[in-house]
Amino acid sequence: MAKKKIISESSNPKKNKKDISVGVVGSGSFATAIVKMLVENCKVVHWCVRNEFVKGAIELRGHNPTYLTAAHFNLKSLKLTTDINELVSACDVIVLATPSIYLSDTLDKMTCDYSDKIFISAIKGIIPKVNDVVAHYLRDEFKIGFRNQAVIAGPCHAEEVAMERLSYLTIAAVEDETAEKLEGIFSSDFIKVHTSKDILGNEYSAILKNIFAIGAGIASGLGYGDNFTAVFVSNAIREMEAFLEAIYEAPRDVNESAYLGDLLVTAYSLFSRNRNLGNLIGKGYTVKSAIQSMNMVAEGYYAADSIYRTAKQKNLKLPIIDTVYAILYEGKNAEKQFKKLTAKLN
Numbered sequence: 152m153a154k155k156k157i158i159s160e161s162s163n164p165k166k167n168k169k170d171i172s173v174g175v176v177g178s179g180s181f182a183t184a185i186v187k188m189l190v191e192n193c194k195v196v197h198w199c200v201r202n203e204f205v206k207g208a209i210e211l212r213g214h215n216p217t218y219l220t221a222a223h224f225n226l227k228s229l230k231l232t233t234d235i236n237e238l239v240s241a242c243d244v245i246v247l248a249t250p251s252i253y254l255s256d257t258l259d260k261m262t263c264d265y266s267d268k269i270f271i272s273a274i275k276g277i278i279p280k281v282n283d284v285v286a287h288y289l290r291d292e293f294k295i296g297f298r299n300q301a302v303i304a305g306p307c308h309a310e311e312v313a314m315e316r317l318s319y320l321t322i323a324a325v326e327d328e329t330a331e332k333l334e335g336i337f338s339s340d341f342i343k344v345h346t347s348k349d350i351l352g353n354e355y356s357a358i359l360k361n362i363f364a365i366g367a368g369i370a371s372g373l374g375y376g377d378n379f380t381a382v383f384v385s386n387a388i389r390e391m392e393a394f395l396e397a398i399y400e401a402p403r404d405v406n407e408s409a410y411l412g413d414l415l416v417t418a419y420s421l422f423s424r425n426r427n428l429g430n431l432i433g434k435g436y437t438v439k440s441a442i443q444s445m446n447m448v449a450e451g452y453y454a455a456d457s458i459y460r461t462a463k464q465k466n467l468k469l470p471i472i473d474t475v476y477a478i479l480y481e482g483k484n485a486e487k488q489f490k491k492l493t494a495k496l497n
Contacts, residue, residue: 174242180218182248184309191339250448251276275357276450304409306416321409360414361451363387367418368426372433425451470495
């Protein structure tokens with residue numbers, strides 16, 4: 152039997168690791184993948200996990216007990232805690248990687264001084280408490296300005312990071328210096344990093360692609376083939392562009408990887424939890440039973456309601472968003488709704 156690889160050791164033994172203090176909040180699959188990226192470059196990565204069970208399991212076995220369990224860590228590279236104040240106090244850079252529905256409960260416990268910290272959102276969903284994106288939530292609720300924020304965008308499935316398959320990140324930050332610093336701690340032999348200044352565009356596109364992926368999954372479950380899916384995704388990127396321009400105009404090209412690339416992988420990949428949720432619904436599961444059958448959060452479900460209402464406020468015509476919303480929140484029949492949608496796509 153082959154020995155398990157200790158993923159905190161760089162493939163380049165001569166590589167000098169950085170002393171920058173960085174921490175990750177969250178213990179799901181993408182949080183675990185981010186820790187994997189960071190241990191390639193940082194001597195120690197602080198990791199705030201959900202509870203003492205998860206912390207103890209990682210300390211005992213060297214891997215997350217629930218997600219990406221094949222990824223083993225050298226414990227000398229980790230400093231585990233369940234206390235967000237301990238992590239934030241110790242770190243200059245904090246990566247938020249909890250599901251969006253749990254972020255407010257997590258950050259409400261933060262009482263330490265965080266005024267000079269950089270917060271990176273790896274969250275691809277709407278914060279239910281305020282019905283808004285993470286960037287606005289951090290700014291409005293915690294007075295963390297955009298200069299102290301960054302956003303991670305894909306295409307980058309956690310499962311492929313765990314296998315060290317070549318993956319690409321886009322890191323959006325206002326300050327060039329911040330972007331360069333973050334690029335340095337995330338880049339590795341299997342992670343290529345590009346930078347952007349479009350914080351809101353990258354965040355909204357990551358949310359939108361999850362909703363579109365649910366739609367692609369529904370189509371698959373209903374028996375639609377590759378030809379339809381190609382047309383579906385082509386229309387989806389146009390809907391994404393229209394939404395982004397209505398929300399926040401900025402110099403951007405939606406054909407870049409952070410927008411179109413992330414949409415493609417989320418709509419097509421079998422690793423995509425949002426596509427898998429849609430596939431179950433297309434096969435006849437009720438929305439509730441499909442959600443309950445999954446062991447991970449499909450962010451697109453929670454985001455669909457907010458994005459739909461925002462689109463209506465902006466008087467946007469987005470047939471795919473409308474269709475997914477009708478199925479998820481109005482109890483409409485998926486087969487009938489997609490039959491209507493086919494007449495609106497081109």
